[in-house]
Amino acid sequence: MRLLIADDQALVRGALSALLGLEPDIAVVAEVGRGDEVLAAARDARADVALLDIEMPGIDGIQAAAQLRDELPGCRVLIVTTFGRPGYLKRAMQAGASGFVVKDTPAAQLADAVRRVHGGFRVVDPGLAAESLTQGDSPLTERETDVLSVARTGASNAEIARILHLSEGTVRNHLSNAIGKTGGRNRADAARIAEQNGWL
Structure with a gap:
């Protein structure tokens, strides 16, 4: 499967690319450091899955996920972030993300999450899912x-x-x-x- 990686930290982006590139069935076809570069890169590289960080310059990963949902619905989105916040999880899912995991997920589990999202399944960090259910929606208009x-x-x-x-x-x-x-x-x-x- 063809994978795009978007993270504003070059070191993290490189590490994710190196780790996931070792998998025999995953090809990293594009890497970007800004949220507003995701759509064009995914289109040009014909990405099957976009692995997106949340906090990036330009637009954030949640906004990028919404753009992909609207413009390239065949490209599935997996959010991988340091910020495991329940409100982010809900907003990401509403924006069309198929998965949401935190960056300290072991490499084998991350590769499996990419495969599952590519296969049409939802993948959500279980701790975050539980926290999100107990916390509820944002009270803010x-x-x-x-x-x-x-x-x-x-x-x-x-x-x-x-x-x-x-x-x-x-x-x-x-x-x-x-x-x-x-x-x-x-x-x-x-x-x-x-x-x-x-x-x-």
Whole structure:
């Protein structure tokens, strides 16, 4: 099967490529370091499976998975990430990923996960699956998520309002709601909590 690997860390990308390239039935046909390079590389290399990290420049792995689902539905997606957060798992599956495992998965299990995803099965880290079921969905609305995402960059209310085309009063309301729903002490704490849960 033809495999694309996308990870912004060259060392990790190279290690994954070397390990999986040893498998007799897996050919690594493309490697990219940015999320916004995934679709074109998968198309050019005719990849069967895309192994995607979540946190990458350009767009993240979840957005890249959605692009592949929409543009190249024959290319299956396996998310392999350091960040085993339940919210990420749910968002990845909603974006069309067939699998979600963490980077400390042993090489033989990772190769097996690639095969299973290629075969049309779902593969999910069992610990994450259990945690995701007990935790439930993000309590944040789409707008609260947007506002908190921009707020975590250190932007002021006026800057957030300008970026998201909202009034400052609306931004204040959304931030207040997000702080209340996450149980954070302030906007930075709310953003940290939301990020840890994979809601951002």
